[in-house]
Every structure is written in structure tokens, then in C-alpha cells.
Amino acid sequence: MPPSRVIVVGAGPAGLxxxxxxxxxxAETLLLERMERPGRKLIITxxxxxxxxxxxxxAEFIPHFGRQGDFLRQAFHRFxxxxxxGFLTDRGVATVTERGGRVFPASQAAGEVARAMVRWVEECxxxxxxxxxxxxxxxxxxxVMGVHLGAAGVERADAVVLATGGISxxxxxxxxxxxxxxxxxxxxIEPLRPALVPLVTAGDTARRLQGLSLxxxxxxxxxxxxxxAEEFGEMLFTHFGVSGxxxxxxxxxxxxxxxxxxxxxxxIDLKPGLDERQLDARLQRDLQAxxxxxxxxxxxxxxxxxLIPVCADLTGIATEMPGHQIDAAQRRRLGRWLKDFRLPVTGHRPPAEAIITAGGVSLREVDPRTLESRIVPGLHFAGEILDLQADTGGYNLQAAFSTGWLAGRAAAGVRENAD
Ligand SMILES: Cc1cc2nc3c(=O)[nH]c(=O)nc-3n(C[C@H](O)[C@H](O)[C@H](O)COP(=O)(O)OP(=O)(O)OC[C@H]3O[C@@H](n4cnc5c(N)ncnc54)[C@H](O)[C@@H]3O)c2cc1C
Structure with a gap:
């Protein structure tokens, strides 16, 4: 007998x-959202x-979640x-795939995705x-038998899906x-901490470079x-440190x-296309000329x-010095700096400024086949509330949609075939 009543808490992508x-x-389904409208975060993604x-x-998707990625295998196998x-296309949201496999709505409007989701939920x-x-x-x-809504009383249910997101x-x-x-x-609960968050660096170097994108x-x-770990691509200097x-x-x-x-x-390697020897040869040529x-x-x-005044300060070579007077030791120092511009990291911006939250409900106590609690029968989890976090690139939203898909069906009593 499928449960007659399901309550979903949180109308983000996972809850929707x-x-x-x-x-x-x-299932008779009630979706409870604390804000004035659903999908507030979805529309700013x-x-x-x-x-x-x-x-x-x-096989390439799962490693973006680090060690916890395997937990998602069951949800990803199904959705x-x-x-x-396909789901979004059927609901009138065409998509485009851009550089790095990133998929966006063709309209380039997150609001369209949120509206389509809300319409579909209501049609269901x-x-x-x-x-x-x-x-x-x-x-x-x-x-679990329901939820309390403060002064608004109690709503009873046979199953509850918690999809309340993180803390960012x-x-x-x-x-x-x-x-x-x-x-x-x-x-x-694995400790909540910011991930995909800008970093704070020591001294005033970043502030001097504020607005510079490399x-x-x-x-x-x-x-x-x-x-x-190392990454290749784009970064940005801000008044407090680095982002991008x-x-x-x-x-x-x-x-x-x-x-x-x-x-x-x-x-930071400012000249990743040249190894140290090639860079030194280039500098030698440039300085001689x-x-x-x-x-x-x-x-x-x-x-x-x-970057020019910063480079001069950090290498100790005066900006006014004529090229032919720069000696071999200074040239080598410049070469080393170009390959290894070092910024001490003293902290990070607060969780409120993070794209996602690391930590959350420990995966050890959640069944990956149903996303049901191993502690409280009838309680399910979906989305960022779980101890799951991935790189940028669309991975986090897919995890929210996939875990929402699985948790919603399981809460309604659907048993998927085990893999
Ligand atoms: C600026 C920004 C840009 C991002 N861009 C991308 C991107 O392009 N691609 C990507 O993959 N990921 C992106 N992310 C991450 C992605 O948005 C999240 O991983 C995703 O929204 C998580 O979905 P969720 O449904 O689990 O939680 P959320 O989207 O956080 O939704 C949770 C919902 O629960 C509600 N809620 C909370 N507590 C209660 C309560 N007690 N009672 C009732 N309701 C409650 C909240 O109001 C909220 O609506 C971005 C995040 C940010 C902040």
C-alpha cells in the first residue's frame, strides 16, 4: 500500500x-516552503x-563529488x-550545451526552469x-508521522522528504x-562549511590587483x-583575496x-605554456633586446x-631599471616569480557567500537506493541537505534533481529495481 500522504519540506530543485x-x-502531496515563493536559489544559479x-x-561525472560520489550512483542510474x-524539453524548456559540457536552458533564463518545475508540480x-x-x-x-509548523500547527504525513538545502x-x-x-x-551531521567559496589572502597584494581577471x-x-590540487583556467582578484x-x-x-x-x-603560474628553461631563454632574449x-x-x-608594479615589488627589481642592467640573478628571480606567484591564504569568505555547503546529513545513515533514513523510517532526504558537494559545472543541480526524483518516488512507496 503506497503511503497516502507525503510532505516535502523545501521547494528548491530537489524538493520540487x-x-x-x-x-x-x-500520493497526496504537500510541498512546504518557508519563503514567499518556490525556487529562490534556483533562479540565481x-x-x-x-x-x-x-x-x-x-564515469566522469561522479568523481566531481569526490569520495562521496559513489553514494549518488543509484540516483544517477535512474535519473x-x-x-x-528530456524531462525539461517535454515541459517546453529547450537546452543548449556549452564549453565543458555545461548545459543551460536555451533561453539563458533560470526563471524559465523554475516556472516549468512549479507548473509541473501543480499539474501532478x-x-x-x-x-x-x-x-x-x-x-x-x-x-516520522508529519511536521510541526510553529504556531501554524501540525501537518500529518506517512512520509516526509527533507529538501531544505545547505546554509549558503x-x-x-x-x-x-x-x-x-x-x-x-x-x-x-558532518560539519557544515563553505565550498566553492572565495579565498582571503594575506597583505594588500590582492587589493592592489582588485578587478584583475587572469x-x-x-x-x-x-x-x-x-x-x-591544481587547476587551469580563469581567476579573479578582489578587495579581500581571490575568486573566479x-x-x-x-x-x-x-x-x-x-x-x-x-x-x-x-x-599561480602566470606562464603555464612555458617550462622554466623556455621561460628563462625568453627572458634572456627580451632583456638583451x-x-x-x-x-x-x-x-x-x-x-x-x-600586475607590473606588484611584480616589481615582489621581485625587488625597480620599475625604472634599464633592461640591460638586469643581471642573471634578477632575471632568474623574475622567472621564478612568473612561474610561482605565491599568495598566502589566511581564510575564506563566510558560508553565506559560498555557492554550496559542504557537510550535511551523514551519508552513512541514509539508504542510497531510497534516500530513506536508516534511523527514522518514513523520513527521506534530497539535495544539498545531504553531505554531498561537487565542483561547478552543473553537477550540484543534477544531484539535487536526481536525489529529489528518487526520494519523491520512494516516499510515495515506489520500490525501484535494485542494481
Ligand atoms: C549563486 C549560486 C549559483 C549557483 N549556480 C549553480 C549552477 O549554475 N549549477 C549548479 O549545479 N549549481 C549551482 N548552485 C548550487 C545549487 O543552487 C544548489 O546546489 C541547489 O539549489 C540545491 O538544491 P536544494 O533543492 O537541495 O536546496 P535549495 O535550492 O537551497 O532549496 C531549499 C529550499 O528549502 C527551503 N527551506 C529551508 N528551510 C525550510 C523550512 N524549515 N521549512 C520550509 N522550507 C524550508 C528554502 O527556502 C529553499 O527554498 C549555485 C548556488 C548559488 C548560491
Whole structure:
């Protein structure tokens, strides 16, 4: 007998998908959202363009979630990127695939995805109730039996899906309620911390470079002096430190290393296309040809304008020095700096400014086949509330949609065939 009533808490991508699935499977479904409308975070994703998934195959997709990726195998086997693209196309949202396999709505409008989801949920027969904040789970005889809505009373249910997101961008409604509700029900919560977050660097170097965007550079972490992960691409200097795609990708590891008390630095290779020998030969040639031209003028061919005074300060070579006076030791110092521009990382921006939250409901206590709690029968989890986080590129939204799909069906009593 399928449960007659399912409550889904949180109308983000995970909750919308879960509610639609549960209702489409015949359950009387109520989707509770604390904000004034559903999908507040969804509409700001991908700078308003919504990078909804990635076209890379499963074997390449899963490693983007790190060690926890395997947990998602069951959900992805049942509802993956092709299914999501087909699902949205059937609902009038055409998609385009861009560089790096990133998939966006062809309209380039995240709002279109949110509207299509809401329409579908309502067509499936689920009721969406906004301004409804769940404050407590109702648990009777060890089983979830509904939710408390503060002064608004109790809503009873045979199954509950918690899809309340993480703690980043709290103005969208995600403030960690779900993790607190799960903890009160006995679930272990992996510490919540920011991931895909800008990093704070020491001194005033970043502030001097504020607004400068570097393309085609390689940046790597140095953790207690040892080489860590590296990324190639684009980064940005801000008034407090560094941001941009490659910094965000590296940030999760930097945050964890800082929490562990390690010394963290970012090493930027400004000339990744040349090895040290090739770069030295090029510098030698440039300096010989330079004659009386000033160091600052020579650097114009090597660096963006904003980096020139910083380079001069950090290499100790005066901007006024004529090229022919720069000796071999100075040239080698310049070469080393161009390959290893080091910025000590002293911290990170707060979780509120992170694209996603690392940590959450521990995966050990959730069945990956149904996303049901192993502690409280009838309770399911979907989306960022779980201890899952991935790189940028559409992976996080796909995880939200896929876990929502599976949790919604399981909450409605559908048993998928085991793999
Ligand atoms: C600026 C930004 C850009 C992003 N861009 C991308 C991108 O392009 N591609 C990508 O893959 N990922 C992106 N992400 C990440 C992605 O948005 C999240 O991973 C995804 O939204 C998680 O979905 P969710 O449904 O689990 O949670 P959320 O989207 O956070 O939704 C949770 C919902 O639960 C509601 N809620 C919370 N507590 C309660 C409660 N007690 N009672 C009732 N309702 C409650 C909240 O109001 C919210 O509506 C981006 C994130 C940010 C912040």
C-alpha cells in the first residue's frame, strides 16, 4: 500500500522534483516552503542562466563529488543528465550545451526552469504552500508521522522528504533548518562549511590587483609547503583575496586544510605554456633586446598592466631599471616569480557567500537506493541537505534533481529495481 500522504519540506530543485514525483505516483502531496515563493536559489544559479547539468558521462561525472560520489550512483542510474534534459524539453524548456559540457536552458533564463518545475508540480496534483516554515519533525513510535509548523500547527504525513538545502546564500531561504531537524531526529551531521567559496589572502597584494581577471593561468594549492590540487583556467582578484572559477574549485580543499591548521598558499603560474628553461631563454632574449628600455616597459609584453608594479615589488627589481642592467640573478628571480606567484591564504569568505555547503546529513545513515533514513523510517532526504558537494559545472543541480526524483518516488512507496 503506497503511503497516502507525503510532505516535502523545501521547494528548491530537489524538493520540487520530489513533490512532483510523489504526486505523480498517486500520493497526496504537500510541498512546504518557508519563503514567499518556490525556487529562490534556483533562479540565481549560473548567474541567472542556470547551469542545470553537465553532459559528461557517468564515469566522469561522479568523481566531481569526490569520495562521496559513489553514494549518488543509484540516483544517477535512474535519473541522469539525459533524463533531466528530456524531462525539461517535454515541459517546453529547450537546452543548449556549452564549453565543458555545461548545459543551460536555451533561453539563458533560470526563471524559465523554475516556472516549468512549479507548473509541473501543480499539474501532478501536489499543493505548494509558501510562507510555511517547518520547525520540527513529528516522530511517533520511532517513525516520522508529519511536521510541526510553529504556531501554524501540525501537518500529518506517512512520509516526509527533507529538501531544505545547505546554509549558503541564506536570503534564498536555505539556513540549515533541515540539518537541525535531522540532528534532532538522531542523525549525525558532518560539519557544515563553505565550498566553492572565495579565498582571503594575506597583505594588500590582492587589493592592489582588485578587478584583475587572469585567463589561462594555472593555480595550485600549497599545503604546509607541499603541492596540492591544481587547476587551469580563469581567476579573479578582489578587495579581500581571490575568486573566479579555478579558485572556487580549489576552495573546498583550502577550507578543509585551514580548518586542520595547515599553512595554505596559492601558487599561480602566470606562464603555464612555458617550462622554466623556455621561460628563462625568453627572458634572456627580451632583456638583451631591451637596451635602455625600463623594466616596467619590458613587463608590458609579459603581464597585464595592474600586475607590473606588484611584480616589481615582489621581485625587488625597480620599475625604472634599464633592461640591460638586469643581471642573471634578477632575471632568474623574475622567472621564478612568473612561474610561482605565491599568495598566502589566511581564510575564506563566510558560508553565506559560498555557492554550496559542504557537510550535511551523514551519508552513512541514509539508504542510497531510497534516500530513506536508516534511523527514522518514513523520513527521506534530497539535495544539498545531504553531505554531498561537487565542483561547478552543473553537477550540484543534477544531484539535487536526481536525489529529489528518487526520494519523491520512494516516499510515495515506489520500490525501484535494485542494481
Ligand atoms: C549563486 C549560486 C549559483 C549557483 N549556480 C549553480 C549552477 O549554475 N549549477 C549548479 O549545479 N549549481 C549551482 N548552485 C548550487 C545549487 O543552487 C544548489 O546546489 C541547489 O539549489 C540545491 O538544491 P536544494 O533543492 O537541495 O536546496 P535549495 O535550492 O537551497 O532549496 C531549499 C529550499 O528549502 C527551503 N527551506 C529551508 N528551510 C525550510 C523550512 N524549515 N521549512 C520550509 N522550507 C524550508 C528554502 O527556502 C529553499 O527554498 C549555485 C548556488 C548559488 C548560491
Amino acid at each position: 522534483m520530489a513533490a512532483g514525483q510523489a504526486a505523480a505516483r498517486g 549560473g548567474r541567472g542562466r542556470c547551469n542545470l547539468t553537465n553532459s559528461s558521462p557517468l 541522469f543528465s539525459d533524463d533531466l534534459i 496534483g501536489a499543493v505548494i504552500r509558501t510562507h510555511s516554515r517547518v520547525t520540527r519533525l513529528r516522530i511517533e513510535g520511532g517513525r 546564500y541564506p536570503e534564498t531561504g536555505s539556513t540549515g533548518d533541515g540539518q537541525r531537524l535531522a540532528a534532532a531526529a538522531g542523525h549525525a 585567463r589561462n593561468v594555472r593555480a595550485g594549492l600549497r599545503l604546509d609547503g607541499r603541492r596540492g 572559477p579555478i579558485v572556487l574549485t580549489l576552495s573546498g580543499r583550502a577550507v578543509d586544510a585551514l580548518r586542520a591548521g595547515s599553512e595554505v598558499a596559492l601558487a 631591451a637596451g635602455r628600455r625600463r623594466f616596467a616597459t619590458i613587463l608590458k609584453e609579459l603581464l597585464p598592466r595592474k
